Amino acid sequence: MAGTLVSVKDFVVHIQFDEDMPEPYELVTVQNGHDTQLLVDHLDVAGIAVCLNIRSDTRLTKGMAARRTQKGVEIPIGDPIIGRVLNALGDPMDGQPAISGDNVKYKDIQKLPPRMSDFKLAKPEILETGIKVIDFFTPFVKGRKIGIIGGAGVGKTVLTMELINNIAQSHSGLSFFSGIGERIREGHELYITLQENDLLKNTCLFFGQMNENPVQRSLIGLSAAAAAEYFRDEQKKDILFFADNMYRYVQARNELATIMDEVPSEGGYEPTIFSDVKVLQDRLSSNENGSITSVQTIYVPADDISDPAVQFIQHEMDSVIVLSRKVAEQGVRPAVDLGLTTSSLLTPEIVGERHYLLSVQVQALLEKYESLKGIIAIIGESELSASDRADYVKAKKLINNFTQHMHVMTKQNGIPGDYFSREETLKSIEEILL
Secondary structure (H helix, E strand, O other): EEEEEEEEEEEEEEOOOOOOOOOOEEEEEEOOOOEEEEEEEEHHHHHHEEEOOOOOOOOOOOOOOOEOOOOOOEEEEEEHOOOOOOOOOEEEOOOOOOOOOOOOOOEEEEOOOOOOOOOOOOOOOOOOOOOHHHHOOOOOOOOOEEEEOOOOOOOOHHHHHHHHHHHHHHOOEEEEEEEEEOHHHHHHHHHHHHHOOHHHHHHEEEEOOOOOHHHHHHHHHHHEEEEEEHHHHOOOOEEEEEEEEEHHHHHHHHHHHHHOOOOOOOOOOOOHHHHHHHHHHHHHHOOOOOOOOEEEEEEEEEHHHHHHHHHHHOOOOHHHHEEEEHOOOOOOOEEEEOOOOOOOOOHHHHHHHHHHHHHHHHHHHHHHHHHHHHHHHHHHHHHHHHHHHHHHHHHHHHHHHHHHHHHHHHHHHHHOOOOHHHHHHHHHHHHOOO
């Protein structure tokens, strides 16, 4: 039984079904001679299916007929997608032929994998990143989530690209990159960087960049997660999952909520913001088959870290790296705010007694440094006691010690990138603290 289009507003289409209602997240096709696909977002009263115009097709008018397909958005999965760049619908964006054929497997991006209720994480395994400030303050632990928070232009994408460059080369698993609502230029630069470093053979890329409509931008993270789940569950691989940018995912969902005339929450975002964030975050999990270790950048609008969307996403992270414009203006790279950067993984059980005790000493010194800065601004450094002056100098050395050059910036600034093992990082800190 066909439905009838009763309203078309931007990307939202209302379809009247008198019987045989479609399911949420099912695709319906419009009988307009082009088989335009619409995605059912939810079912409204009186047999109305609220659908999203997934490909921004403008060839829609009231009165057209629409039919159910009995299936959702399905993307190709498995080995054929390795080294490829796909959009939220599984279409190629790299100028190469579409992934098709009798042997190609497909997966519904909304279909959840079986739950592993009795699964317990194995002994924590630290993955070395070669970036001192991350390896020391926010240890990169297999199967956990790291958030990189910061405003525009403070280095979130550069830091993510450096992590991909450093970890992917030594990591035996598979890397996924999900570009959510970011600049097209950044996606192109990442693709070229991976190609030049021969890393495409172990990487899958999904892009729903700034030029895409909010429907595809809101789906791209789920598409990448669905493909990653296949490799984790069927091929028993460990996955490195990079998402840039999680705030843009919330923003895309908020745009759709606005078009659908939903009443915003108190913070001005869509009323479903909490469930929107949880739906994607819960997909980036580990089980007995393999792990998904994720690094997610989070854009901070107007540098306001208390923004509700930023807070919601941040609460899902095991570690949070905060990039600060104030630190960036001092010429420190990466521009990490050491006072706000936190990790629940910085424990003796995970990093060992030596690393943990050093972190406690460093944090105490940095806190003292912040309090002394105000005093020095009034009376000058020479008026401090000998012990305070010594601690102040040590703290300045520590801050400088965490500055390093990035491999992915070598072409821009001509300076070779640095890589420091975790042992080298700990030794450099011990030398300063002695």
